[in-house]
Amino acid sequence: MARHSYFCPIRWSDMDVYGIVNNVSYLRYLEEARVDFIFRMAPNDGDAFFKDGSVVVEHRIRYRRRLVHRPEPVEIEMWVSGLQSATVAIDYVVRDGDTVYATASTVMAPFDYRAGRPRRLTDEEFRFFEKYLEQTAAAG
Template sequence: MARHVYRCPLRWADMDVYGIVNNVVFLRYLEEARVDFIYLMAPADGDAFFRDGSVVVRHEIDYKWRLVHRLAPVDIEMWVTRLETATVSIGYTVRDDDHVYATARTVMAPFDYVKNRPRRLTDAETAFFEKYLEEG
């Protein structure tokens, strides 16, 4: 199955008092990568997952190595770990050639903001995510 890689720049302001990228900043990195990934669904006019709405249900991050500021970006590799009728789980590895800095998982659910309730994945959303599905 396919994987998506996002080249994530590091910013000076991402560092904490100890000179490493703050743990909370990793959530921003994952969000940037996720938006880049999901935008592939329909780049011309946006896709239902953005247009019709979605919400983050859960984040899990395992920090593996300290990440210090530098000019070179880190790679965030992404794939779908689980796909159900109303949720999609996305796995991540934050890495470069030398280290894995973190592994993570995000569970997202499609959401109808007009009706203010969860909805099911559309056929187009399911077909998109299935291309990146690696169960196990």
């Protein structure tokens, strides 16, 4: 099983009035990390999972520790925790070394925007996600 890491910068605009990363900013961090991860599927042609359509079905985030603005990026480690014919679950740990700031999970589904309905994962998509499949639950 493989994991993917993305090093996400903390922007001043991510802070709330209390001087910590706002909870909504975490969703942006996870999206940046997920896009970086999924674009590895077809880097030359653009990613099939986004090109052919996908939607976020669910997000779960558990905040563990306050994250404040700093010059160093925060690491977002991710892996696939669930894979079915029409959904993929991606788990994350937002960390700096041994310090865990949050754990999270996103469930995504392939979606055919032209037809306006869900679709199944293609064989290529399934094989890509399967390489990162690891049966754990980060957000739970």
